[in-house]
Each structure stands twice: as structure tokens, then as C-alpha cells.
Amino acid sequence: MRNVTLNNGLSMPQLGFGVWQVNNDEAASVVLKAIETGYRSIDTAMIYKNEMGVGQGIKDSLIAREELFITTKVWNADQGYEATLKAFDASLERLGLDYIDLYLIHWPTPQFDQYIDTYKALEKLYHEGRTKAIGVCNFDSDHLQRLLDECDLPPAVNQVECHPFLAQNELKTFCKKHNIYIESWSPLMQGGEVLNHPVVQGIARDHQKTGAQVIIRWHLQNDSIVIPKSVTPSRIEENFNVFDFELTDDEIELINNLDRGVRKGPKPSEMNKR
Numbered sequence: 001m002r003n004v005t006l007n008n009g010l011s012m013p014q015l016g017f018g019v020w021q022v023n024n025d026e027a028a029s030v031v032l033k034a035i036e037t038g039y040r041s042i043d044t045a046m047i048y049k050n051e052m053g054v055g056q057g058i059k060d061s062l063i064a065r066e067e068l069f070i071t072t073k074v075w076n077a078d079q080g081y082e083a084t085l086k087a088f089d090a091s092l093e094r095l096g097l098d099y100i101d102l103y104l105i106h107w108p109t110p111q112f113d114q115y116i117d118t119y120k121a122l123e124k125l126y127h128e129g130r131t132k133a134i135g136v137c138n139f140d141s142d143h144l145q146r147l148l149d150e151c152d153l154p155p156a157v158n159q160v161e162c163h164p165f166l167a168q169n170e171l172k173t174f175c176k177k178h179n180i181y182i183e184s185w186s187p188l189m190q191g192g193e194v195l196n197h198p199v200v201q202g203i204a205r206d207h208q209k210t211g212a213q214v215i216i217r218w219h220l221q222n223d224s225i226v227i228p229k230s231v232t233p234s235r236i237e238e239n240f241n242v243f244d245f246e247l248t249d250d251e252i253e254l255i256n257n258l259d260r261g262v263r264k265g266p267k268p269s270e271m272n273k274r
Helices: 024-037 052-059 083-096 115-127 141-150 169-177 198-207 211-219 233-240 249-256
Strands: 002-004 011-012 039-045 071-072 101-105 131-137 157-161 181-185
Touching: 011 169, 024 039, 024 052, 024 233, 039 052, 052 071, 052 083, 071 083, 083 101, 083 115, 101 157, 115 131, 115 141, 131 141, 141 169, 157 169, 169 181, 198 211, 198 249, 211 233, 211 249
Parallel strands: 039 071, 071 101, 101 131, 131 157, 157 181
Antiparallel strands: 002 011
């Protein structure tokens, strides 16, 4: 496992495990399997409604808390300074933890214009030591620039939809300039067309790997944090087994060229659901 160093000096595993769309009643066993496989970073959110299950899986693993990196997020309906502080307390209680490693704003929801106050609440939680790092999800460059202009701490992470069909090159350039790590959600495009693309399959055959392993490796070698999700034990293991090969520069470029700006999720500027 390679760790990256965030802009506040905190070390974070570059490969983590996502639990979006994992039911709460199966989250404990899925998270336990992920930790037993070797994952040490688990990414959840209030809106996933599985924080209690995730917390139980963490407890069942018997791994020391300091060896794990736990991320959760404040949902759109809980934005605002005081509401965010309350939402954090609720997430912490559901997870059964004393602190969070990374706390994120889930969406900017620009129509409601609360993400500055929300981020200032995250800064308070950071200064109190209740979260080790803070950041955002689904923020475009203009949202990030406003945070940089109006808040004290730069985000450590911007978690966004990213896969070979949506490479996010302009956003990656902006984030790199400001020392913000890109973290890729839906990194395999939810098992969609990209896995079976002839370019991906050809590279997979050359390395005797699966398409999913090739794409995860592409994310890692593009210096992104990546959080694939699966509830299938064999795929949980498969997605972790990506440290025994490397893509060549030519192979990375072939995958880079698949970018076509295709999203599975909404555009950040248009997502205002609460």
C-alpha cells in the first residue's frame, strides 16, 4: 500500500474502500472483509445510511484505531455552521468513534450558498482535533477558489467522479496547483462500459489482470486517491491486488485518451438536492 501525504502532513492510504450503496445490515461484514483483505481506508457518508454498520465492521476487525483512516461526509440538508457541527456529532456517534480522519462536504449545492459557513464549521472541528483533515466532494474549480479566498484552511481532498471516460484533467491541474488531492469516486464507472473497452481489455491481457485492476492502477499512477466499492468478497480482493504490476507510460496515455466527458452522476453546479 502506498500512502500519500495530504497538505497538512497527514498520511492517507492511496487506495481505499468505498461503501456507497452498501446496505447498513451488510456493511459490517463488507467492511470487515475489506479490512481483512488489507484496506485501511474506509469511505462512508451520512446519506449512505450505513455509518452504524461501518462502525461495527471497524469494531469487529480488532484493528487498532490509529491504523485505520475513516472518512465521512456532511449531507446537503445539514449544511450551515451549527447544523454541520450537529451532523458531525451524529456521524461520530453512529460510527462509534472518537474522531474522524477526513470530514468532507458532500456537495457544494450552490443554489443554497451555504458551503462557506459549512466549511468554517469543518475548520472548527479540525482545530479541535475532532477530525484530522477536512475537504470537499464534487467541487468545481470556482467552488474551490471561493473556499481558498474566504476560508483559512485549504481543502486537503476534493473527492469527485473520475474514471477514464471522465478524466477531470482541468480540475486535476487546478487541484495540483493548490496542493489538493483528487480522490476518485465511481472509479470503475460503476462497472460500466469502460471496463470492457478494447483498450482496457487489451492492456489487461498483456498484464494478466482484469479491466478493473488496470483502471485502478491507472488512477494510482495518475496520483489520485481511489476508492473502489464492491460487496463481493472476490472482487474486494481483486480490487486490492494492484500493487504487483505497473502500467507503462504508453498504456497510461492510451487510457488517458479515452476521456470523453461522460458522467454517471450529476454536475456539481446543478446538484442542489437536499
